[in-house]
Amino acid sequence: MSEQRKPLSIGSVEIEDDFWRQRREVNREKTIEYQYQQLRESGTLENFRRASEGESGGHNGMWFQDSDAYKWLEAASYVLATRDDPELRERVEEVIELVGAAQEEDGYLNTYFALEEPEKRWTNLNMMHELYCAGHLIEAAVAHHRATGETSLLAVATDLADHIDRTFEDDVDGAPGHQEIELALMELADVTDEERYRDLAQYFVDIRGHNDRLAWEFANIEEIAGYDPDDDEGGIAGQAVNVFLEDGEYDGSYAQAHAPLREQETVEGHSVRAMYYFAGATDVAVETGDDDLLQHLDLLWRNMTEKRMYVTGGIGSQHVGERFTTDYDLPNDTAYAETCAAIGSIFWNQRLFEETGESKYVDLIERQLYNATLVGVSLDGTEFFYDNVLESDGSHDREGWFECACCPPNIARLIASLERYLYAVDDDGLYVNQYVSGTATPTIDGTTATVTQTTDFPWEGTVELDVETPEEAEFAVRLRVPEWCTDVSVSVNGTSVAVDADEDYVTLDRVWDDDRITAEFEMDVQVLEAHPEVEADSGRVALQRGPLVYCVEGVDNDRPLHQYAIDPETEFDVTYREDLLDGVATLDATATVPAKDGWDGELYRSADETDETTAPITAVPYYAWNNRGPNRMQVWIREA
Template sequence: MSTPVPVPNTPQLLSAAAPLREAAVPLPLADVLIQDHFWTPRLQVNREQGIDIQYGHLQDVGALDALDFSHPQPPLPIPVINNNQVTPVMWWDSDIAKWIEAASYSLETHPDPRLENLVDDAVARLAKAQQADGYLNSYFTGREPDKRWTNERDWHELYCAGHLIEAAVAHVQATGKRTLLEVVERYVALIAQVYGPGPGQKRGYPGHEEIELALMKLYRISTNPEHLALAEYFVNERGQQPAYFDLEAVARGDNPASFAFGSNEYAQAHKPVREQNEVVGHAVRAMYLYAGMADLAAELGDTDLLAACERLWDDLTTKRLYITGGLGPSKDNEGFTFDYDLPNDTAYAETCAAIALVFWAQRMLAITGDGRYADEMERSLYNNVLAGVSLDGRKYFYDNVLESRGDNHRWDWHPCPCCPPNLLRLLTSFGAYVYSRTESQLWVNLYVAGEAQVQLAGQDVRLKVQTEYPWDGEITLTTELAQPATFILKLRIPGWSQGAALTVDGQAVDTQNDQGYVTLTREWKSGTEIRLSLPMPVQRVWAHPAVRADAGLVALQRGPVVYCLEETDVHQHLHQVVLPDTSEVTAHFEPSLLEGVTVLTAQGRYDLPSENMALYSSTPPGAETISVTAVPYYAWDNREPGEMRVWLRRS
């Protein structure tokens, strides 16, 4: 019942040799049906608006035309970045690749001949742009043919290659067409000649990680050991001394000390990855690297490498992550700063970084089966990730503040348009995050109404899910299978929930869970009804006291959804709003607001200046009582422009 995909291997379970826990893999996209009041509209606008809009932007900026070297190269867009050293044109190929990848996922669930033609055309352009030796990069071939492989630190060649690989894997899986796969296999063969530990090779690695996880995807369908070896080389060579980026800078006549971002921490290349304990540098680079490390650890059964991933995960989630699942607070390096530095009004929290965290979390969950990875995956998805795109699917946030004076708004397009196609591909492949499976287990990681189809115990099993999650915590799962069969169903008990209750065919089942999942092992019959009840009271959330930006403040969360105040619902100057600890916060669903959201309401206070109050006064301000309405953070900035605030004053 899966779409037949004539490729060497469909996504496969880990090799039996791996000493790690039998890792789970996502279900094929075509085997996941999503019919959900919350997600279906989001996925629909993404598919029906996003794919075409973004294709239009790629045409308009000239990214597609840049693949045709017989025409004049399209002008360099402004702004250029870092004193003219880097231009967005350098990563146009990655934008095209992410679009192909996203469109391919869409074709897997929603066949569309018109779209398939557009994809085929883009693939054909890429194939035509490939050079005789396998090289494929429109910027360097079209504009700077002498500068190939001379500045991997800044110039994104391997990054673009990585996205081409991901696109190729998605394309062949969706369509069975091998053109792009063969293109990237030739390109990878060239890269493996250029980079490596052998004589005459460059001992380099990517400035912007991405190709590592891409090579692992490629290896899983190619089973070509060179692909695995190259990924392994890139991961292990990273951060070795002497520093490749410094040698490379000297070789091209630059002073490594004048690197715009100061240190090789920027690209997580300051020390070998197995010795890294802190998430540092550019956040997207970091997440892509860690995702690739996790893939490699799983494939090789490399527990040391997995341990590094776990240390980095702990560092991120205990000290450097926003409540919205955003990460990388600083605009300066698009990345990390220091422990507990999580400013709200200047939060960078790039949409791509939250998406990349979802990628990493998915892998960690697959390897360890630990629900804490699912918790963070869910946190990012329902908050920072979804905030990255407007409800109409047409505008995008690049950075995601948690407090706005009213001057933060989504873009039609961005000079560095990495986030929109990243959203596009995440949402077109959303089904891959909902379920996963091992040989004998079906895991439900997110609660989304719809259906999963999976072969277990030798027969086709269908699991139907009914729920109004995230607005309601009642979930009904129903099995459908021809013959009774024994397999394991794993149901996630979210970290945010307390008092979960479970029945199977009306009989209470203990919700004692192992690492965030209840394990149901039994002989299943068709029509068995599993009811999971996750109470969803409104939660006041406090940050760890070390978080300076949130000191004395409280946030509101219900289920996985983080809330915010918007000026349009409350009052201007949201910093004057106080939510007393004693004030009861109630939730109700508003079907006509923001395409249907549960809002929170409470009685609050609003500071007022005392009469003729000076700028500074020994008389405290007064206050009036106001009604406070909070809306889901992901839905903010979809109405009148105005202030927004996640962390609220309390008393």
């Protein structure tokens, strides 16, 4: 792809970070291992084996379950890109073999149709997710190829992509019910340099909202394996049916098919679909030089970030339809904020940054990474949130797996590919986008530098960067000034550089050789308020320090959480506690609480009798909540 900025490849970045090392070790040793076992136990791998052996019937799980295996392959491939892990490599090869064996003569590959309804291929694009599964296969294949140089899975992916290309040229016309193929085909084009894949991606982006076949059809929903009309809460089919039934006549907005993309003025519908769509559309817009489309995507971005996003970066306000609703409708206790949607947004924002170089997209990646995404997995790596509320009465709890298990492998692949989001290069120099300790070896204008970053982010705002080049070389090093940072100071080799915290990036354009950059990003505790139109946050404040949004949990606080009120002027003690929640900085302060005495059996009384007192309050990072059992929780606390 021809973006202006390219992220460093996974192999060019080594992460040696206290905070992320833990999360990535857990991801590698627990989550990816655990998910492989789930692929076995859920029958997902068995589906491939049976399809390859020409069996019929008995498909296990959801009809798009193949994608679980593909996302696992993608995550495992990212791990293999940075580590020699023979056992994991063997497993990856075993799964690739199973997948390849299930591919049909003509390149088609989908175990649900192979086992259940071979004659119905490509007859229900809206519900049956053949293109969604194909997209995840392609992403896995690209990741595997980049990680290992091998083409075993890439060959399967190109055969399938070629089959799709032929099919949509000759026989079928329409867009998928769940976007994913668009961005995947753009990745495949990038690896193979095949223009046809870009054209096909563009076709899928452009036809959506134009084609009559996109009208949602549920005619054969009850024939779909895995859909039990009496137990439809967890399933996508059930969700879709609920959306359909609730709204009567379905208008297509659930899948962003209510209008052509260029005519959509607000982010609508199923949030994960929207993010994958916009990511793919950004790729296409960049590739075709379609500035109008890019500007239109930024308009949608602004609608999302200015009116339809939780402070955590979570998106999607309601369970029914897992979707965006209306401007400023952001209920906390019934928030959906699906983990996959935050991850999809990171994919989209990375593309927007690569094209524009604007830090606002990277700021959002940081917010969604540390909050809306990381909360989706338990500290031990084996339990997951699908939806991420910002307030809980104690009934919200992570689960080991889901009938529709999209989120767990999605987190796994994101955490395993964190390297891609830290640095980028363009012709002029280096972007340091995220502050994570480790070593990067970017090549800028022919010079490969070694950049060693040392920081205690997200707990401390100090960042040291040692820049070494084989010989003197002139290029720019751009340090992102996070949106939450109100004061920044930077020095090079001990000499202060004039900087302005309002800048998006501090740009150090000089000749480098063996130099040390030291940056101090002030990490105040920020007491945030929401826009007055947000009813759910009215009269409330949220706490943020650095990139981390905080919350109060019942286990840390004696009073019912609703009784605490915080003055925006409150001073907070920031204490790093190694023994707590794998090590977190807590925020401790004195809050206002109602006096308990003087009520004498009254339930209501004159408010001028109000007697207030104070009580200590402790907040922990939002991502770490619900790791000490079910627990009351609030992000938004009453303002005193």
